[in-house]
Amino acid sequence: MGIAGSGMSALARILLERGLEVSGCEARESTTVTGLRSLGATVQIGHSPAHLDDADTFVYTTAISPRHEEFVAARESGKPFLRRAAALAAALEDKRCVAVAGTHGKTSTTSLLVVAAQACGVDPSFAIGGNLYETGKNAHLGSGPFAVVEADESDGSFLLTRPSSAVVTNVEADHLENHGDLEGIFAAFGQFVDRIDPAGLVLTCADDAGARRIAGYARSLGRRVVTYGTSADADVAVFDVVTRPDAVEFTVAGPGVGQRRVRVGALIGAHMALNATAALVLAADLGLDLDVAVRSWSQFRGVHRRFEPHGEGGGVRVFDDYAHHPTEIAASLTAAREALAGTGRLIAVFQPGTYSRTQTFAREFADAMTIADIAVVMDIFPAREEPIPGITGATISSLIELPPERVIYEPSYDAVPERVAEVARPGDLVVTMGIGNVYLLCGAIRDACAAARGAR
Known part of the structure; x- marks a missing residue:
């Protein structure tokens, strides 16, 4: 159910490559739906309890309301009833699992490790929260002995995995609707560490206070812990970071990786140097050729929805x-x-x-948006949630400490491209952000900017 979601479509792809019959349903047509059908999946548009008739097992995510009639029918059917993460773990149970966990950076880190393994001639299985440009895939059942998977803490589903080794990139307050508070999140990450093979690597970022706390817990269990980062006490040091408009470059030095200069194409920002270092240490632990791995990253093309370019209109560049x-x-x-x-x-x-999330982090979102010259805030993408009275996009926009003429609250989704075009001018850069459907506006924003420029 919800077969075109980033995690569910990855699972469906792997099950199809296993040779299983896969059916599913989705709210609307999409390129993901088309792609799954081309692989042999039966995908219905719309939801109905009748979809269960020919299925042996029902797979779901916590993004689905437990009150949904199809969900209720599945639960009452007596058929196997699996969360996505449990089904994925079963589909990859014969693989050595490398898990990438953390509040941020999972998709980029996972993607870099997969590209490195492929460049080294290893055919890894993988499940990623975004499509790699190199392959256009977010998942694959490989012939190699290991699998690289994103371990999602949002709903606690990473506690359904049993990794042979893992990285924790960072730990911050997020998904409090599921974890209650920050201590609840730390408790979940502690349970995640408990599930890692006692002989496996626990890799953590020394620059993040939350990840350092998890490293301390892992050490208390006698686990093999390695840290990385720019901090002076990191086991694997990252330094001389240079960010460019189209890449990030840095030097890494430490046990297992030696000292080497690394360039990663398509990913920008100093935080990406940390993600790449995590992937490099994991690659070393897997016995991959690091020279080959690093060379592959110099031509890395990126991941969909990770600072993804969407062209230029009227001299205005658009990213998502x-x-x-x-x-x-x-x-x-x-x-x-x-x-x-x-x-x-x-x-x-x-x-x-x-x-x-809007209610919890409104002040922090507003502060982050002040990094921009002009802040445009849309209304809330609800996902599975019911509205909270008084909480809208304006909850954030009203707190942004920029001059009023540089803060725009636009509750109408369709009106956003024109509002952006009204204020954009040649040389500007627009970046759309969010978990919802904002990325679908990128082409319209580009075209509106081009049309506005032509009109002037």
Whole structure:
């Protein structure tokens, strides 16, 4: 159910490659639906309990309301009833699983490790939260002995995996609707560490206070812990970071990786140097050829929805990013300003995701948006949530400490491209951000800017 979601479509692809019959349903047609059908999946548009008739097992995510009639019918049917993560773990149970966990950076880190393994002639299985440009895939059942998977903490589903080794990139307050508070999140990550093979690697970022706390817990269990980062006490040091409009370059030095200069194409921002270092240490632990791995990254083409370029209109460049947490918004806008390279102004278009997150982080979102020159805030993408009275996109826009003429709250989704075009001028850079459907506006924003420029 919800077969075209980023995680569910990855699972469906792997099951299809296993030779299983896969059916599913989705709210609307999409390129993902078309792609799954081409692989042999039966995909219905719309939801109905009748979809269960020919199925042996029902697979779901917590994004689906437990009150949905199809969900209720499945639960009452007596058929096997599996969360997506449990089904994925079963589909990859014969593989050595490398898990990438953390509040931020999972998709980029996973993608870099997969590309490195493929360049080294290993055919890894993988499940990623975005499509790799190199292959156009977000998942694959490989012939190699290991699998690389994103371990999602949002709903606790990473506690259904049993990794042979894992990285924790960072730990921050997020998904409090599921974890309650920050201590609840740390408890979940502690349980995740408990599930890692006692002989396996626990890799953590020394620059993040939350990840350092998890490293301390892992050490208390006698686990093999390695840290990385720019901090002086990191086991694997990252230094001389140079961010460019189209890449990030840095030097890494430490046990297992030696000392080497690394360039990663398509990914920008200093935080990407940390993600690449995590992938490099994991690659070393897997026995991959690091020279080959690093060479493959110099031509890395990126991941969909990770500072993804969407062209130029009227001299205005348009990008999209999946950033949806205040820390991610700040990192994305900082990187965007570096890519702007002084040619114009930075216009941030943010679609908040879920009412609860908006309510919890309104102040932090507003502070992050001040990195932009012009802040455009859309209304909330609700996902599975019911509205919270008084919580809208204006909850954030009213707190943004920029001059009033540089803050725009636009509750109408369809009106956003024209509102952006009204304020954009040649040399500016627009970046859309959020978990919802804001990325679908990129082409319209580009075209509106082109049309406005032509009119002037």
